[in-house]
Amino acid sequence: MTEQAFRFGRAGHLVGIAGLPSVVSAQTGIILLNAGLVHRIGPFRLHVAIARRLSARGYPTLRFDLSTLGDSAASDESLPRAQQVRADVADAMDLLGKQAGCTRFVLIGLCSGAENAHLVACSDPRVAGAIFLDGFAYRTPGFLLRHYLPKLANPVRIWRFVHRRLRPSRQVAAPDFGVVAPPLGQVRGELAEMLQRGLKLCFVYSGGTSEYFNHRRQFRECYGAVANHPGTTLEYFKAADHTYILEGDRQQLVDTIERWLLLNLPQVTAGGSA
Incomplete structure (x- = not known):
């Protein structure tokens, strides 16, 4: 496996690192x-760890910066x-197609990256799977x-809650940089449509989502038939934080992604072997 830096895209504005296995295609x-x-x-170099593990397994990888992020510039498009995200990811797919012969793609994204993966998977026919x-x-x-x-079962917590509510606040509210989720019905319908098209979907939640996700069964409560579809996989790492700061948690995540890919989208080379 070799790693190579590329400047690419319709305006030559995107920068990424491709991991290219030794296979021809x-x-x-x-x-x-x-x-x-x-x-x-x-x-914490999570994408580096994922990319190198998967490239060692024969999957060409590309970790790149979207327009105006990291080392990537603006495309000078209005x-x-x-639409900008879709165009950037399409450019990334074109690059791996040219360099490694890829015709289908798996998108991996954390937090807003998962939002962007969902956005692209809704419309690009080259997407075969996604890990959210x-x-x-x-x-x-x-x-x-x-x-x-x-x-409610802890009197100390109740007292602290009431005390905070009654005490005048002198703090300025911090800006919220979280992802704003679309309506549940919209997302459920979009996921169902992805599965109908044959996509394989893996959902991974960490303990860092405790303010909006706190149990495996909540996934079924949210998504109903989508959760029961054979193309859907759910993992919940309650002990891990949102950014997988601990090496053991990162290792567990990388192992899980590797197993899921080998099971659901085994690599096929130009000669037709997996």
């Missing part, structure tokens, strides 16, 4: 998307954000019970 390529404002290495790390989820009655009942 491989069918499935892996695209890793920015997590928020973190550049292409990912939080495009809405969603701490992607969309919605508070359900079950979530609220699990979240608040332990607090």
Whole structure:
């Protein structure tokens, strides 16, 4: 496996690192998307670890910066954000197609990267699968019970809550940089349509999502038939934080992604072997 830096895209404005296995041509390529404002290495070099493991398994990979993030410049196009993301990812697919012969792709994204992976998977026919790390989820009655009942059973927590409410606030609210999720019905329908098209979907939630996701069964509460579809996989790492700061948690995540890919989208080379 070799790693090579590329400047690419319709305006030559995108920068990425491709991991190219020794095989002449491989069918499935892996695209890793920015997590928020973190550049292409990912939080705590998570994307580097994922890309190198998968490239060693024969999957061409590309970790790159979207327009205006990291080392990538603006494209000088007046495009809405969603259209810009779709165009950037299409350029990334074109690059791996040219360099490694890939014809189908798996998108991997954390947080806002999962949002962008969802956005592209809705419309690009070359997407064969997606791994959503701490992607969309919605508070359900079950979530609220699990979240608040332990607090109600603790008098100290009740007193602190009341005390904070009664005390005048002198703090300025911090800006919220979180992902704004579309309506549940819209996302459920879009996921169902992806599965109908044959996509394989893997949803991974960490303990860092405790403010909106706190149990495996919540996934079924949110998504119903999507959760039961054979093309859907769910993993919940309650002990891990949102950015997988601990090496053991990162290792567990990389192992999980590797197993999922080998099972659901095994690599096929130009000779037709997996």
